[in-house]
Amino acid sequence: MKRIERHPTDRATLAMTLVALLGAALTAAAYWPGLMTWDSMREYREGLSGDIDDWHPPVVEWVWGRLAQIVPGPAPMLVLQLALYWGGLVLLAVQVRRAGRPEVGWGLLACGFLPLALALTGAILKDSLMAGALLVATGLLAVRLRGGGGWASVVAIVLLLFAATLRFNAFCACLPLTIALLPRAWRRTWPRLVLTGIVATAALMAAMPIANRLIGAKPSGVELSLVIFDLGGITEHGGGDVFPRQLGVADPVRVNHRCYRPDKWDSYSDWVDPVCPLGYTAWNTRVAPAGVKPYPFWLRAVVAHPIAYAEHRLTHFAINTRLLPLADSVERPVQVEAPPNDWGYHVTPNRVLHAIDALTVASAHTPLGWPILWIALALGALVAGWGRQEAGLVVPLAVSAILYGCGYLVFSVAVELRYHLWTELAALLATMLVAGGWRHIPRRRLVLAYLPAAIVLVVGTAFRL
Template sequence: MTSNAMNQGRSFGPLQLRDRSVAALLALGMLLAAACTAIAYWPGLMTWDAARQYGQAIDGDFDDWHPPAMEWLWRQLIPIHDGLQPMLILQLALYWGGFALLAGWALREGRRGLAAAIAAGGLMPLAMALMGAVLKDCLMAGALLSAAGLLFWCDGEGRWQAWLLRTLGIALLLFAATLRFNAFLAAVPLFVALLPVAWRSSWRRMTVAAIVATALLMLALPLANRAIGAKSSGVELSLIIFDLGGITEQSGVNAFPPMGVADPVKANHACYSPVKWDPYSFWVDPVCPLGFDPMKAAVETQKIKPYRFWLGAIVAHPIAYAEHRLRHFNINTRFLVHDEIERPVQAESAPNDWNYKVAPNPLLSAIDWLALASAKTPLGWPIAWIALASGLLMLSPALPSRRLIVPMALSALLYGLGYGVFSVAAELRYHLWTMIAALIAAVLAAGDLYAMPAVPWRKTGWAGTPLIAVLVLATAWRALPLG
């Protein structure tokens, strides 16, 4: 069954009067929601990351610790208005613009209920609270969401309009890939789906398209950094140090290069945490003797190739590496945990040289309260969204909207699972895109199931197994007494 069949041959020309009224109401609702976030968090919540980025945006002296592309863009916006406001507005425009495109597509398909459900998805408290902070994760999620919206509109358009939508969508994906080194995992499924059907009409073509898309997206960040002239900061050492520390902790054997430390295993035990790499960073006090600065000095003086050394340690101690990574991923995704890892969202700005701060207000308090409350439920457990995405991929072959469900669910799944390898911290913001993409895929699937004359109950039941298993295990674990 196709989407057209579900709509019984409905013409997809100009919206009918009733659809126009629904479109106007949804547009007004999304505009009000964006305004609520902007008013609550105005002029934008400045995180520690944003403070460093804004400083570089002002002086133009870029390094690659945080995405230089975002800093360069911010620098272009300063002549329009200094401070956080331009970036906050841009984030919200991409975020709600993406939801508007998705809801508009559903209206074009004659699916008013689906349009309302998609628009309502943008009201997820955690997402609204996170979008009030100026963060690369939020800007990336907004770019991916707008690209997804353009993907939905590609079919049913004229040839040149479709090419324009595809080009804009791919440009947004390449931009998103300059904001996080692991963004390619989220962007590849959307990139491939944006390509013309003929380019992915067989498994061979699909494989080639995926390989080319992956290469282009992985090159986006280093090429952007080089074009901007960003200096190397050694940020890649954070992942390497965290993994070397984990291997050392789990194996009891020193995995670090010589750094003049008498007992590196004991020293590492005092520094290591499965939650995040920060105890090894240069901003902690006291400084870890195996931390960032000593490691950077060892790499330079001993002519060590960091990635080769890292891979050698993994090959030498694969079980210890797997134990370390699984412990961190469990915490990162809030799976089998008891306590709150750290505050899910921020409600006040970090100290900064420009004294930018968010004034306490009832709207901010309400959004923050809802976000904190939802974080204690499966809505705030990234593992639940990852499980949901995997189930949707199992169910998608039986659904009319599989052309759209598959790239959204796959994007959520790959990006979420990627943090099993590419993560050095456990902040909930890292999973913002996984939550959004899985939610949209789930809404599409629910809309399809509701409209189908005969629901494939057996397939739906099997598809729900990953989510049910995760929820049962995670809930039972939280109910167990500590100790």
């Protein structure tokens, strides 16, 4: 029988695929059948019953409900997350290698072993699912840049629309990749780019409400978390009451001072004890029946008190991105065990789990656990990679990381590290692409590019001394 020689390119692709499978198997072995969180328990319950509201992404609940009809429990969602995550990474790595940059391709694949990402992809989280969809879209963008057919752009844009249904602020991450996938003529001039950006933003922002309506999700009042948190922040920093008068609280400024925390909104929720008289429950029982619309009321308060609003938001953002250290030093960066649940799903402790968790916790307490540093690194990659051969991938990834990370300056009510998974991944991938050709970048440009990251390191360290 004639021996068939395998082409070196095929062997390299196979090797990359095997490494990706190893990465997926590593997380699966540690977290099987998938780590349930309080959020995912509610999503699974609603997916099984079909009684879905919009507190968590209805798309997740709908998809999980369909998968549970085949295999119950978290396992199918874990497999889906890992398939998207590692599939996207290996697709991107293979395309970059085939473009003549094998060492960069392997470096991109190695980025998948970021400890935070290994831990978070083992938990059933919308953040992990979104990151996986964005990674596949990025890989398809690489296919398109190498002359692949228009099908790659179509599939990638569908995935970006799917990602946009998973978080109400996901459009910030999806927009730069969407624009990069559209025909070049649509962004050839600045006016065309601006118009394309406006239309793409509108489409991405519409994805979630349209999907929710198609699924038939009931409104839950989830928007009140942002509204009440910001009203509390304006009241705290401005010194005057901006809450609706229908709440009927005798001394709202004093009461709010007791309720308000700059890091998260939970003190206003209906699951704390004691319940805040200015919070979620009081709004639903006293304010909503009076016909007060949350967003218009919020906007009037922001416009009337811009300085207090800015102080509140900047303080929260500094904590959220870890420029300032967390006040609650015992809060874990990732979850390691499932809460008690009706179905008995849990992760069995094992050595791989302990190793990944230990690495994640350790790295989270270093600058690698500061989202603000990753935002600064993405900015550096954008400056260093602009106009270069790799710009077709670097620019969309870097801008996606920056927009999504900075979007939490406005769209944030909590400080969990999982919110920044995509920011860290996109910034790391963009940095790796730039690092592959750093010798050809002028030294002055490199210094200018990464000066913000150096400043962040100094300032963040100073706050911790």
